[in-house]
Every structure is written in C-alpha cells, then in structure tokens.
Amino acid sequence: MSFTTRRSFASRIVCLFTGMGAASLFSGSAHAATKEQGGVRKLGYDGKPTDGTGFITPLIIHKGVIYIAGQGAHSRSPQEQFPNDVETHTTKVLDNVKDLSRSRWRNRGQHSAAHRFLNKD
Numbered sequence: 001m002s003f004t005t006r007r008s009f010a011s012r013i014v015c016l017f018t019g020m021g022a023a024s025l026f027s028g029s030a031h032a033a034t035k036e037q038g039g040v041r042k043l044g045y046d047g048k049p050t051d052g053t054g055f056i057t058p059l060i061i062h063k064g065v066i067y068i069a070g071q072g073a074h075s076r077s078p079q080e081q082f083p084n085d086v087e088t089h090t091t092k093v094l095d096n097v098k099d100l101s102r103s104r105w106r107n108r109g110q111h112s113a114a115h116r117f118l119n120k121d
Contacts, residue, residue, distance in 0.1 A: 039063065045100070059100055071096045 042052040043059040050057060056070035073092035 047100070068097050068100055071100075 039062060041061040042050050042057045043061070044050045045058050047059070058068065058070050060067040060069070071093045073089040
C-alpha cells in the first residue's frame with residue numbers, strides 16, 4: 001500500500017512547477033530573440049541601418065511607429081546661413097523630418113497622413 005504524505009506531494013508539485021518554469025524560460029528566450037531582431041530598426045540620416053552605438057540615432061522604427069530624433073536646423077549643413085528666428089528654424093527642422101520620413105514609409109497613404117499632420121498650423 002502506497003500513501004502520499006503532504007511533504008511528498010509538495011515536493012512533486014515543486015518539481016513539476018520547476019520543470020514548467022524551465023521549459024517556458026527556454027522557449028521564451030528563443031521567442032524574445034526573434035522578436036528583438038524584427039522589432040526595432042535603427043537607421044541613419046540616409047535611411048540605411050546603423051549599429052545604434054552613436055550618441056543619437058536619427059530614425060528608429062518600432063512596431064510600425066517611426067521615432068525621429070536629433071533634428072536641428074544647423075545639424076545637417078553647418079555652412080548654410082539663414083535667419084536665426086523661430087519660424088525659419090522650425091521650417092528647417094520639419095523639412096528634415098519630412099525628408100527622413102519620406103525615405104522610410106512604405107506606402108504613400110502613410111506618408112500623406114504624416115505630411116498633413118506636419119503641415120497643420
């Protein structure tokens with residue numbers, strides 16, 4: 001006759017949960033690795049992939065959303081002379097953003113929607 005004590009039952013349950021945890025850990029890491037590769041893309045000013053080690057990555061695409069950073073009126077052409085007012089600076093920055101986005105959006109509808117949003121007064 002075999003009977004089970006609470007202690008032996010608990011040790012079996014612990015082994016079961018440990019095994020399930022280890023299995024999910026190993027399968028989760030493989031899933032996370034594939035998700036990481038396709039999830040975030042870091043691109044330079046020219047729209048080509050970068051290693052992402054620079055101080056500012058100009059263009060990051062994550063889950064279909066485009067994040068644009070590091071844009072300034074003087075950042076792309078330091079020799080260019082133009083008036084130092086807010087309106088001119090804003091126009092230059094938005095032009096840089098439009099150029100970056102135009103090179104990366106796949107279909108014309110997405111770009112048109114962004115263009116309308118950026119041109120709002």
